[in-house]
Amino acid sequence: MQTINEHPDMEEKIRRLLGSVIHPETGRDIVTDGSVEHIETAADKITVVLHMARPRDPFTLKIKKQAENLLHASFPDQTILVVVKEGGPTPHPEPKTTTTTGGIAHVVAIASGKGGVGKSTVTANLAIALRNMGYRIGVLDADIYGPSQPRMFGAEGYVPDAVQEEGEDRIVPAQPMDVKLMSIGFFIKPDDALLWRGAMAVNALKQMIHQTKWGTLDFLLVDLPPGTGDIHLSIISELKIDTAVIISTPQQVAVADVRRGVEMFRNPNVAIPVAGIIENMAWFTPEELPDNRYYLFGRGGARRFAEQCGVDFLGEIPIIESIMEGAEEGHPAAGIDPRVEEYYRTIGAQVVEKAVKKG
Ligand code: ADP
Numbered sequence: 001m002q003t004i005n006e007h008p009d010m011e012e013k014i015r016r017l018l019g020s021v022i023h024p025e026t027g028r029d030i031v032t033d034g035s036v037e038h039i040e041t042a043a044d045k046i047t048v049v050l051h052m053a054r055p056r057d058p059f060t061l062k063i064k065k066q067a068e069n070l071l072h073a074s075f076p077d078q079t080i081l082v083v084v085k086e087g088g089p090t091p092h093p094e095p096k097t098t099t100t101t102g103g104i105a106h107v108v109a110i111a112s113g114k115g116g117v118g119k120s121t122v123t124a125n126l127a128i129a130l131r132n133m134g135y136r137i138g139v140l141d142a143d144i145y146g147p148s149q150p151r152m153f154g155a156e157g158y159v160p161d162a163v164q165e166e167g168e169d170r171i172v173p174a175q176p177m178d179v180k181l182m183s184i185g186f187f188i189k190p191d192d193a194l195l196w197r198g199a200m201a202v203n204a205l206k207q208m209i210h211q212t213k214w215g216t217l218d219f220l221l222v223d224l225p226p227g228t229g230d231i232h233l234s235i236i237s238e239l240k241i242d243t244a245v246i247i248s249t250p251q252q253v254a255v256a257d258v259r260r261g262v263e264m265f266r267n268p269n270v271a272i273p274v275a276g277i278i279e280n281m282a283w284f285t286p287e288e289l290p291d292n293r294y295y296l297f298g299r300g301g302a303r304r305f306a307e308q309c310g311v312d313f314l315g316e317i318p319i320i321e322s323i324m325e326g327a328e329e330g331h332p333a334a335g336i337d338p339r340v341e342e343y344y345r346t347i348g349a350q351v352v353e354k355a356v357k358k359g
Contacts (some may be wrong), residue, residue, distance in 0.1 A: 024162030113257025124152035129344035147185030154330020250297035275354035276312030
């Protein structure tokens with residue numbers, strides 16, 4: 001290990017901290033197994049360079065995150081940079097052949113033409129409504145552009161554990177509110193997201209799909225990235241999706257992106273039935289005027305669009321303060337506000353029916 005050190009007293013402490021990070025595949029700490037290539041302390045910055053066989057593997061990302069967290073906690077005034085370089089021995093060169101998706105009965109994809117329409121909020125609330133209906137639910141947050149399920153479920157600090165099961169690597173999901181949650185957000189920081197776009201994220205997503213300890217689930221809800229593209233096709237090809245739900249706001253509904261979303265699933269090479277469209281933020285009712293509905297962004301657009309496209313209209317959800325607060329505070333409103341739960345139960349029942357009959 002090389003060290004370039006303006007603060008030699010810090011070096012020993014950094015090495016000790018890194019010595020408590022265990023590589024899940026070798027079972028040895030990253031100092032002993034030679035993964036730490038380089039430590040540098042200069043002015044107000046600590047740089048650690050790790051050598052890893054698979055730099056974009058979730059296990060590597062877990063190690064990187066653990067190292068960053070430990071160093072941040074011990075040196076709060078320093079800028080911490082943990083860089084992972086490709087190299088070093090591969091702990092398990094043999095390819096993984098088994099998948100953990102065998103216990104999942106139905107997979108529902110949640111998609112939208114654009115970001116900001118409430119796709120993640122709907123996914124989280126639907127998950128809670130379905131859980132309240134007695135189903136075993138998992139959520140896979142595959143939105144590499146803005147993974148928000150950790151925030152929705154108040155599981156932001158979760159660092160997935162890696163375990164071995166019958167010689168295979170498995171990733172332990174978070175389990176907030178009895179929902180099994182795996183998110184690409186557990187492995188990346190918001191400012192990393194750009195780097196992750198495209199092919200780099202696909203490998204990590206594949207591992208998250210096939211190596212997460214999902215156990216037995218009635219429904220896995222997959223929060224897809226907004227829009228359409230290669231990343232969608234990669235995710236879609238890894239999972240047997242039974243049905244897709246499209247989220248739109250009244251403003252977005254006439255926009256070509258929504259139609260492209262429907263067409264992506266209908267493409268003969270994809271051939272995933274579209275359960276229908278949910279119109280989110282459909283109207284607003286002020287508390288002091290409970291009988292009034294203000295259709296701020298137009299009325300009935302999603303219903304008309306669904307008719308034109310030949311897909312079902314699954315329902316509308318108004319703008320409700322508790323939905324927004326729940327998303328901020330890590331408690332989906334469907335679990336605490338009976339009005340919100342009612343909207344989601346009605347929609348959830350239709351989604352269940354469509355997922356079970358695959359269309
Ligand atoms: P997306 O996943 O499509 O990018 P989000 O789910 O992150 O969108 O939602 C965007 C913002 O809108 C969030 O701040 C969320 O709290 C808010 N929001 C979504 N749906 C509603 C709703 N029905 N009522 C009130 N606020 C909502």
